[in-house]
Amino acid sequence: MSGNGRSEVEEARAVLKGLMAPVQSGMERMRETVDQQLSEGSPAVRDMTGHVGRFRGKQLRPAMVLLAGEATGNTTDEHPALAAVVEMIHLATLVHDDILDGSKVRRRVACVNQRWDNQIAVLLGDFLYARAFALSSQLSSRLSNHVLAETTRRICVGEIDQSARRYDFELSQEDYEKIAGAKTASLYAAAAELGARYPGGNEVVGERMHTFGWNLGLAFQIVDDCLDLVGTEESIGKTVGADVDDGKVTLPVLKTYAGADEAMRAKIRDLYTMPGIENRLEALWDACDLRPGLDYALERARELIREAEGILSELPESNARSALEGLCSFVLHRSF
Amino acid sequence: MSGNGRSEVEEARAVLKGLMAPVQSGMERMRETVDQQLSEGSPAVRDMTGHVGRFRGKQLRPAMVLLAGEATGNTTDEHPALAAVVEMIHLATLVHDDILDGSKVRRRVACVNQRWDNQIAVLLGDFLYARAFALSSQLSSRLSNHVLAETTRRICVGEIDQSARRYDFELSQEDYEKIAGAKTASLYAAAAELGARYPGGNEVVGERMHTFGWNLGLAFQIVDDCLDLVGTEESIGKTVGADVDDGKVTLPVLKTYAGADEAMRAKIRDLYTMPGIENRLEALWDACDLRPGLDYALERARELIREAEGILSELPESNARSALEGLCSFVLHRSF
Numbered sequence: 029m030s031g032n033g034r035s036e037v038e039e040a041r042a043v044l045k046g047l048m049a050p051v052q053s054g055m056e057r058m059r060e061t062v063d064q065q066l067s068e069g070s071p072a073v074r075d076m077t078g079h080v081g082r083f084r085g086k087q088l089r090p091a092m093v094l095l096a097g098e099a100t101g102n103t104t105d106e107h108p109a110l111a112a113v114v115e116m117i118h119l120a121t122l123v124h125d126d127i128l129d130g131s132k133v134r135r136r137v138a139c140v141n142q143r144w145d146n147q148i149a150v151l152l153g154d155f156l157y158a159r160a161f162a163l164s165s166q167l168s169s170r171l172s173n174h175v176l177a178e179t180t181r182r183i184c185v186g187e188i189d190q191s192a193r194r195y196d197f198e199l200s201q202e203d204y205e206k207i208a209g210a211k212t213a214s215l216y217a218a219a220a221e222l223g224a225r226y227p228g229g230n231e232v233v234g235e236r237m238h239t240f241g242w243n244l245g246l247a248f249q250i251v252d253d254c255l256d257l258v259g260t261e262e263s264i265g266k267t268v269g270a271d272v273d274d275g276k277v278t279l280p281v282l283k284t285y286a287g288a289d290e291a292m293r294a295k296i297r298d299l300y301t302m303p304g305i306e307n308r309l310e311a312l313w314d315a316c317d318l319r320p321g322l323d324y325a326l327e328r329a330r331e332l333i334r335e336a337e338g339i340l341s342e343l344p345e346s347n348a349r350s351a352l353e354g355l356c357s358f359v360l361h362r363s364f
Numbered sequence: 365m366s367g368n369g370r371s372e373v374e375e376a377r378a379v380l381k382g383l384m385a386p387v388q389s390g391m392e393r394m395r396e397t398v399d400q401q402l403s404e405g406s407p408a409v410r411d412m413t414g415h416v417g418r419f420r421g422k423q424l425r426p427a428m429v430l431l432a433g434e435a436t437g438n439t440t441d442e443h444p445a446l447a448a449v450v451e452m453i454h455l456a457t458l459v460h461d462d463i464l465d466g467s468k469v470r471r472r473v474a475c476v477n478q479r480w481d482n483q484i485a486v487l488l489g490d491f492l493y494a495r496a497f498a499l500s501s502q503l504s505s506r507l508s509n510h511v512l513a514e515t516t517r518r519i520c521v522g523e524i525d526q527s528a529r530r531y532d533f534e535l536s537q538e539d540y541e542k543i544a545g546a547k548t549a550s551l552y553a554a555a556a557e558l559g560a561r562y563p564g565g566n567e568v569v570g571e572r573m574h575t576f577g578w579n580l581g582l583a584f585q586i587v588d589d590c591l592d593l594v595g596t597e598e599s600i601g602k603t604v605g606a607d608v609d610d611g612k613v614t615l616p617v618l619k620t621y622a623g624a625d626e627a628m629r630a631k632i633r634d635l636y637t638m639p640g641i642e643n644r645l646e647a648l649w650d651a652c653d654l655r656p657g658l659d660y661a662l663e664r665a666r667e668l669i670r671e672a673e674g675i676l677s678e679l680p681e682s683n684a685r686s687a688l689e690g691l692c693s694f695v696l697h698r699s700f
Contacts, residue, residue, distance in 0.1 A: 072528030073521055127463070127486050146482055147527060150460050153486075154493070155520040161497050162513035165506065173509055177498035184491040185409055191483060192408030 036363055044086060047354040050347040051094035057108035058090045062115055065159045076152050083122045088248075088355065089219045090115040095355070096223030096237050098348030099340075102230060106167050110226055113164045113172060114219045120156035121183055121215075123149055169227030179218040186210025194275035195300060197285050197293070204279055208249040209242065216245025236339050240352075243336040247329040248359045253278035254322050254329075257309065259363065269309030275300060279328065281312075284321035292316055326360075333360055372699055380422060383690040386683040387430035393444035394426045398451055401495045412488050419458045424584075424691065425555045426451040431691070432559030432573050434684030435676075438566060442503050446562055449500045449508060450555045456492035457519055457551075459485055505563030515554040522546025530611035531636060533621050533629070540615055544585040545578065552581025572675050576688075579672040583665040584695045589614035590658050590665075593645065595699065605645030611636060615664065617648075620657035628652055662696075669696055 048055055066077040090111035097103045127149050157180070164172045190207045193199055220241030225234030256271045257280055271278055277285070277300075285296055292315070299311045312318065333356045340356070343349050384391055402413040426447035433439045463485050493516070500508045526543045529535055556577030561570030592607045593616055607614055613621070613636075621632055628651070635647050648654065669692045676692070679685050 068521060070521055070525050070528075072525050075528070076524055124486050124490060127482055146463055148524075150463050150486060150489075151520055151524050151527065153490075154460060155517065155524065157490070157493055158513060158517040158520050161509070162517050165509040165513045170501065170506060170509075173497070173501040173506075177494060177501045181491065181494040181498050184487055184494050185404060185406055188412055188487050188491065189406050189408050191487065192406075192411070 040358070040362055043354070044358060047351045047358065048087075048091050048095075050098055050351050051091060054094040054108045054111065055087065055091060058087075058094070058111040058115065061109055061112035061163070062119075065112065065116065065163060073155070076148060077155070079148075079152065080119060080123070080156070083119050083126075085122075087115060089118050089215055091355070092216060092219040092241060092244075092352075093223040095348045095352050096220040096241070097226070099343050099346055099352055100224040100230070100233050100237065101344075102224055102226070102233075104227065106169075106226070107223065109163060109167060110172055110222055111219075113160045113167075113176060114215065114222070116156050116160035116163070117176060117180060117183075118215060120153045120160065121187075123153040123156060125187075127153075167227075171226055171228055172222060175218050175222055179214050182210045182214040186212075186214070190276065193277075195277070195297075197277055197282070197297060199277055199282060201279065201282065204277075204282060205246060208253075208279075209246050212249040212252075213242045213245030216248065217241035220244075236342065240336050240339040243332040243339075244356060244359060247332040247336070247356075250279055250325050250329040250332070251359060251362065254280055254325055255363070257281075257318055257322065269307065272300060272308040272312060279325040280318055280321035282321070283324045284316060284318050287320065288316065329360060333357075376694070376698055379690070380694060383687045383694065384423075384427050384431075386434055386687050387427060390430040390444045390447065391423070391427060394423075394430070394447040394451065397445055397448035397499070398455075401448065401452065401499060404491075409491070412484060413491070415484075415488065416455060416459070416492070419455050419462075421458075423451060425454050425551055427691075428552060428555040428577060428580075428688075429559040431684045431688050432556040432577070433562075435679050435682055435688055436560040436566070436569050436573065437680075438560055438562070438569075440563060442505075442562065443559065445499060445503060446508055446558055447555075449496045449503075449512060450551065450558070452492050452496035452499070453512060453516060453519075454551060456489045456496065457523075459489035459492060461523075463489075503563075507562055507564055508558060511554050511558055515550050518546045518550040522548075522550070526612065529613075531613065531633075533613055533618070533633060535613055535618060537615065537618065540613075540618060541582060544589075544615075545582050548585040548588075549578045549581030552584065553577035556580075572678065576672050576675040579668040579675075580692060580695060583668040583672070583692075586615055586661050586665040586668070587695060587698065590616055590661050591699070593617070593648075593654055593658065605643065608636060608644040608648060615661040616654055616657035618657070619660045620652060620654050623656065624652065665696060669693075 066080060068074060068077065093111040093114055094107055097107050127146050161173070161177070164176055167173075186207050186209070190211060193203070193207065217238045218241070221234045221238035224230060224237035253271065253276075256268060256278070259268050272281075281296070285293055288296065295315050296312065299305065299308055299315060305311055337353060337356050340349055340352055402416060404410060404413065429447040429450055430443055433443050463482050497509070497513070500512055503509075522543050522545070526547060529539070529543065553574045554577070557570045557574040560566060560573035589607060589612075592604060592614070595604050608617075617632070621629055624632065631651050632648065635641065635644055635651060641647055672692050673689060676685055676688055
């Protein structure tokens with residue numbers, strides 16, 4: 029996970045592109061569908077959806093839909109649209125995640141972009157959700173509506189719970205995983221399940237692939253939380269240390285805190301909460317060694333990935349299965 | 365529309381309650397369903413959904429579903445749940461409407477409620493949308509998913525367009541009505557249509573009732589825009605003059621502006637935009653006579669209501685039809 033900057037990221041991107049090769053045409057159709065859904069009559073709407081580009085990322089979730097379908101021998105003409113729905117829901121959550129609360133607006137007041145203010149972000153996210161559900165409603169089977177409305181609800185609950193547990197250093201690992209799972213793993217689980225069983229039937233395979241997606245998604249979130257403590261901004265493409273600034277106590281920090289004496293615990297709490305600290309993450313690294321906590325968290329991610337790989341081994345060998353195995357490895361070793 | 369304060373509002377509430385009598389038990393079931401949908405396992409979520417109470421209002425939209433069903437002889441066991449979905453979508457839009465942009469946060473910094481910050485409002489609104497679509501997905505017919513996902517998209521587009529046309533005094537009446545229609549009338553139209561034709565069939569009646577709901581909803585919005593210029597805060601229960609503060613140029617102001625000479629036009633633009641004006645609405649009334657513009661807007665609302673009543677006259681006489689006629693009258697004469 030150590031970053032040598034651009035070249036390593038570029039290499040990782042190339043690996044990722046290779047993994048998506050078995051579903052390349054489906055991914056292309058997925059992207060076309062998303063673009064089409066975002067091209068709306070009104071110039072104001074088009075102007076706004078133009079901003080969605082900056083949230084486009086690795087597209088792992090739609091790839092999961094298509095690869096899970098291929099790997100389980102369950103491919104339909106509607107899979108790319110299904111993948112587009114999943115991607116739009118993900119984009120909506122990213123856009124709404126970007127909304128600033130009062131204190132941040134005040135802190136960043138100098139660089140508030142008038143065109144990209146909170147109301148615009150709220151409306152763009154709502155528009156993406158609405159588009160996703162409208163497209164889902166047009167599919168021939170209702171399974172996607174059922175699964176994705178329920179998943180969206182779980183994501184919201186995860187975000188709400190996370191927000192409620194900010195600055196809570198007594199959070200148990202179980203509760204941390206429940207929140208990270210609801211917030212992140214649930215959409216991976218839904219993507220894998222829908223890929224494997226849409227438009228219906230195949231419930232047993234669907235359930236196994238749901239668990240596969242859940243494990244992979246939870247590992248993804250744990251690694252994400254680790255990268256926020258060790259990554260470089262150039263490599264991960266977003267602000268490092270944001271979790272500490274936001275009061276999110278993630279697994280590596282929880283573990284570090286649990287192993288510390290009372291004086292160190294008080295110090296860690298202070299570094300999260302005391303006003304006027306310029307770089308909280310740097311101060312945290314200066315105060316304590318986060319590496320054992322990081323090692324613990326990464327070992328937990330590896331364990332989840334081993335479980336996910338176990339499920340894959342139940343499937344017949346195929347290019348798609350190999351690609352899913354590659355995704356497992358990517359999640360553990362990614363630096364962005 | 366002149367307000368004598370509390371007694372008049374109480375009278376209006378009593379009238380409204382009377383109008384809902386033909387669907388009283390359905391409304392009760394609708395409210396139970398909404399409450400049930402908001403009671404979620406996590407304490408943090410329950411804590412948050414407790415805030416929804418302050419957004420509860422006249423519940424005209426769910427009443428429309430039930431009354432349109434009764435009036436067209438199309439009642440099913442699922443109508444109360446359908447009405448609950450419509451109400452939750454409406455609540456979600458209200459919650460998201462309440463999100464402050466950077467400038468407002470700065471202006472209201474002294475009274476920012478930490479518990480009720482922007483992120484909470486975004487998540488609560490998202491949760492309401494997710495709950496609405498999850499419930500809709502459980503209904504036996506997909507019609508509600510189709511109609512309501514599309515309606516939600518239209519509402520977002522209306523809000524986006526409205527935001528883009530702030531401070532635009534060249535807005536035509538046609539564009540104003542397009543925006544107000546998308547933002548407000550579309551959900552009334554969907555409510556009336558779904559009431560009349562859910563779970564399917566009845567397309568001709570559904571279309572007529574869609575138009576009925578559209579006209580009534582557009583009239584509602586026009587009256588709302590008038591109340592923002594003349595109502596008292598006690599009577600309408602929200603801040604008067606908010607549209608002027610937000611740069612929304614509504615029909616009565618557009619009409620006033622169109623009829624003014626260039627000096628007065630410049631004055632009106634200044635009163636909307638110049639920094640440091642304490643009470644923009646008061647300053648606007650001091651500068652020009654808004655009454656002819658208000659009369660024009662209210663005449664347009666009356667015209668829309670006449671069209672809506674014309675559609676009702678095609679239906680057989682019934683208590684529900686009378687109640688819908690009463691709603692038409694209420695929309696024109698309400699003071700809150």
